Amino acid sequence: xxxxxxxxxxxxxxxxxxxxxxxxxxxxxxxxxxxxxxxxxxxxxxxxxxxxxxxxxxxxxxxxxxxxxxxxxxxxxxxxxxxxxxxxxxxxxxxxxxxxxxxxxxxxxxxxxxxxxxxxxxxxxxxxxxxxxxxxxxxxxxxxxxxxxxxxxxxxxxxxxxxxxxxxxxxxxxxxxxxxxxxxxxxxxxxxxxxxxxxxxxxxxxxxxxxxxxxxxxxxxxxxxxxxxxxxxxxxx
Amino acid sequence: xxxxxxxxxxxxxxxxxxxxxxxxxxxxxxxxxxxxxxxxxxxxxxxxxxxxxxxxxxxxxxxxxxxxxxxxxxxxxxxxxxxxxxxxxxxxxxxxxxxxxxxxxxxxxxxxxxx
Numbered sequence: 003x004x005x006x007x008x009x010x011x012x013x014x015x016x017x018x019x020x021x022x023x024x025x026x027x028x029x030x031x032x033x034x035x036x037x038x039x040x041x042x043x044x045x046x047x048x049x050x051x052x053x054x055x056x057x058x059x060x061x062x063x064x065x066x067x068x069x070x071x072x073x074x075x076x077x078x079x080x081x082x083x084x085x086x087x088x089x090x091x092x093x094x095x096x097x098x099x100x101x102x103x104x105x106x107x108x109x110x111x112x113x114x115x116x117x118x119x120x121x122x123x124x125x126x127x128x129x130x131x132x133x134x135x136x137x138x139x140x141x142x143x144x145x146x147x148x149x150x151x152x153x154x155x156x157x158x159x160x161x162x163x164x165x166x167x168x169x170x171x172x173x174x175x176x177x178x179x180x181x182x183x184x185x186x187x188x189x190x191x192x193x194x195x196x197x198x199x200x201x202x203x204x205x206x207x208x209x210x211x212x213x214x215x216x217x218x219x220x221x222x223x224x225x226x227x228x229x230x231x232x233x234x235x236x237x238x239x
Numbered sequence: 240x241x242x243x244x245x246x247x248x249x250x251x252x253x254x255x256x257x258x259x260x261x262x263x264x265x266x267x268x269x270x271x272x273x274x275x276x277x278x279x280x281x282x283x284x285x286x287x288x289x290x291x292x293x294x295x296x297x298x299x300x301x302x303x304x305x306x307x308x309x310x311x312x313x314x315x316x317x318x319x320x321x322x323x324x325x326x327x328x329x330x331x332x333x334x335x336x337x338x339x340x341x342x343x344x345x346x347x348x349x350x351x352x353x354x
Contacts, residue, residue, distance in 0.1 A: 057346070058342050058343055058345075058346040059342060059345070059346070060338055060339070060342045061338055061341055061342050061345070062338050064335055064338055064339070068335050068338070068339065071335075071339065072339045072342060072343065075339055075340075075343060076343055076346075079343070176335065
């Protein structure tokens with residue numbers, strides 16, 4: 003694929019403290035982007051409008067899954083070849099995007115996940131002990147039910163090719179979207195997924211949508227979802 | 240007729256009238272009202288002719304008719320609840336789609352009017 007049309011999807015919910023900095027770096031690197039303002043109640047909307055950032059304001063709050071899916075719909079309708087999910091809070095490093103889209107450009111894989119758990123030597127400031135344990139457990143669980151290993155199934159730093167964009171535009175999990183959609187793709191055996199090592203920054207501002215107390219609850223939820231999906235007929239066939 | 244039969248008939252009639260009123264005011268769609276219309280009608284039939292149901296309850300091993308009626312009523316409520324959950328889930332995904340498409344449309348229109 004030569005010169006693929008690439009877009010960065012940035013979901014934002016109450017990110018007034020970090021959104022401007024994040025978007026400035028995206029603009030600096032000259033990427034197309036679209037921000038999905040998921041009904042923020044702070045001044046996010048004013049910041050986006052004032053700076054003329056390309057943004058879609060959801061008329062009602064949908065949650066992370068619905069917001070990101072809006073981005074995929076936008077990417078699909080505007081004929082983008084590659085879409086990258088990118089956090090508004092400064093967790094993800096824009097420098098890795100080139101690496102992230104390389105395997106798709108070379109037509110090797112359909113989805114690339116930026117993972118902090120492949121390369122142990124990379125400094126990883128992102129997660130607490132309980133979170134790391136949860137992610138390892140989830141990784142094992144996904145391996146058990148799909149036969150394939152993803153080291154960082156919850157990573158929100160992903161790049162998708164046109165085929166996956168279309169798929170996600172039509173069908174995207176509304177809760178805990180990353181691990182669940184990764185699992186569905188693995189299970190369908192039709193798509194190739196690759197993980198590349200990245201480092202993630204401490205979030206510049208804002209709170210994680212999954213805090214320590216919610217981690218266990220989220221874990222149980224994801225595992226239940228995966229169990230249910232295992233029973234369901236394959237939606238991507 | 241025993242007092243209980245009369246009470247039950249009146250209660251079912253009140254429910255029936257209420258449902259019909261809702262239908263007339265268009266606050267319930269006809270499609271969704273079918274289950275609710277059947278309920279009071281069955282109640283009335285059972286209240287006036289309890290013998291067949293009593294025989295059935297005895298045959299199934301229930302000690303009293305009331306236990307049998309309770310069981311059927313609870314089962315019916317669970318069923319209605321279950322179908323309501325299905326319809327809520329469906330509506331949720333329809334609403335999500337609406338919000339997404341409308342928001343994208345508004346964004347595109349904004350862009351067009353600016354350029």
